[in-house]
Amino acid sequence: MTSTDFILPHLTQHKDRLYAKGLKALFADDPMRFDHFSTRCGDLLLDYSKNFIDAESRQALLDLAKKADLGRHIDAMFKGEYINNTENRQVLHTALRAKPDNIPQDYRHQIETTKQKMFSYARQLEQSQLKGATGKAINTVVNIGVGGSDLGPNMAVNALKASHSSPTRFLFVSNIDPVQISRALDQCDPETTLFIICSKTFTTLETLANAHAARQWFLDKTGGDESAIQHHFLAVSTNLEAAAEFGIPEQNLFPMWDWVGGRYSLWSAIGLSICLAVGAEGFQAFLDGGEAMDDHFKNTPFDQNIPVLMALLGIWYSDYFQCQSQALISYDQNLEQFPDYLQQLDMESNGKSVQKSGSPVDYATGAILWGGVGTNTQHSFHQLIHQGSHLIPVDFLVAAQSNCPVANQHQDLFSNCLAQSQAMMQGRSEQEVLEEMLSNGSDEEQARFLAKHRAIAGNKPSNTLMYKQLTPFVLGQLIALYEHKIYAQSVVWNINAFDQWGVELGKQLSKTISSVISNPEQASQQDSSTQGLIQYYLKNR
DSSP, rough: OHHHHSSHHHHHHHHHHHHHHHHHHHEEEEEHHHHTEEETTTTTEEEOOSSSOOOOHHHHHHHHHHHTTHHHHHHHHHTTOOOOOBTOOOOOGGGGGGGGGGOHHHHHHHHHHHHHHHHHHHHHHTTTTOOOTTTOOOOOEEOOOOOTTHHHHHHHHHHGGGOOOOEEEEEEOOOOOOHHHHHHHOOTTTEEEEEEEOOOSOHHHHHHHHHHHHHHHHHHHSSSSGGGGTTEEEEEOOHHHHHHHHHHGGEEEEOOOOTTTTTGGGGGGGGGGHHHHHHHHHHHHHHHHHHHHHHHHHHGGGGGHHHHHHHHHIIIIIIIIIOOOOEEEEEOOTTTHHHHHHHHHIIHOOOOOOTTTTOOOOOSSEEEEEEETTTTGGGTTTHHHHSSSOOOOOEEESSSSSOOOOOHHHHHHHHHHHHHHHHHOOOHHHHHHHHHHHHHOOOOHHHHHHHHHHHHHOOOEEEEEEEOOHHHHHHHHHHHHHHHHHHHHHHTTTTTTTGGGGGGHHHHHOOOOHHHSSSSSGGGGGGGGHHHHHHHHHHHH
């Protein structure tokens, strides 16, 4: 597939027509626009009416999905076909959240056994029966991982604080910078702390460095008692031998599987910290939310299918409007870390320049995803969205109910969310600003000057995702929604969303550079920039 197969003239014509018409005019022409361009999955509502879309262009985009045979590709993923063609792997993270009867027979036992083991630990923690070597109950859990072994669990544990089943404190360490592990350990008591080491191979540099630092700290604090490690360290890994050498016995090991990618792994034992935080029932609700979105993705017609519609709109803006980035703004403090999590999920999946066949891509794939929490973002980057020269589509996320109601603050939060999407759509013309200023008694010459600066063009697109309240079930829905959106886009773009070879080169080079630092005589083999920076480091470390 080339850009000539993908950037189709009739879609380009729709884009030009709708952009010229403008969002305000689309609403003026159709008083029922919200009803025509919104859809639901249970209580989760997608309003996509504030987009450059009408019935005709929506059908043209749906035809693009049909041309890519998206329905067959969705079936292929859920059936366990080897759709990760560069690593010859199945993609079965959806099986982790399926009901037992819906899990492929070959994996049912291992998935269910692992889940029940996670539930057992969660119940022990909730009942203060999970104890350390001295008999004191565990009250602090430190998750040590990086990438998918950190971003997803960290986000979910913090997002679901209102659903935590015990007062246990959860800390997350991912960065190899010693500042992070040091700050975490300063908050820990060795008698009451449980460490979870998350590393599929038990060889990941950052994770092992932090794990060994935690191990040494623990031994220093406990007088070198190696036997106590088994009461305070768990591991999620496939490498039994390496975990045993670390001092973690087999009964403390939770398995991982190569058919679950790292950025999709929070549904697995990588999500043990989530399970410990929200309890067995909460974690099952989280899985159920993901499965509900799986059923919606598989079985809902594409014109009502939330992940498919969001995927096509993303392609619409990336490839036809040449939008280089997309913002995600959550008007829900619980989802403070959601943009960080989605950055890996999206950009590591679809940041590709080669098609599945190996042919180069000559059209835009992926999106530069960024965002934050409203209303904070209104005082930082909304200025660029409203008056800047970039067209930046936005996903707004907001709940109807707060987990922590205080007076009318949630109503004010919700009002701000709607106001921002409305302002993006409507804008305010120079003439409207001028008339307002003159009616307030402003000097006419000054008003005419300021009106040019205060005018807001509008005509900026957005989606709004609404839900009743953030619960484990709803968070599961949201995560699975974006997983499927990303996969649907990869199918239309004809790229592999499930490998990440771009992550590997930097890892390899870091080992070489570390060796050069230990053996400076090898520095001449490096480029002059690297040599100069190493020399500065050696002189000043």
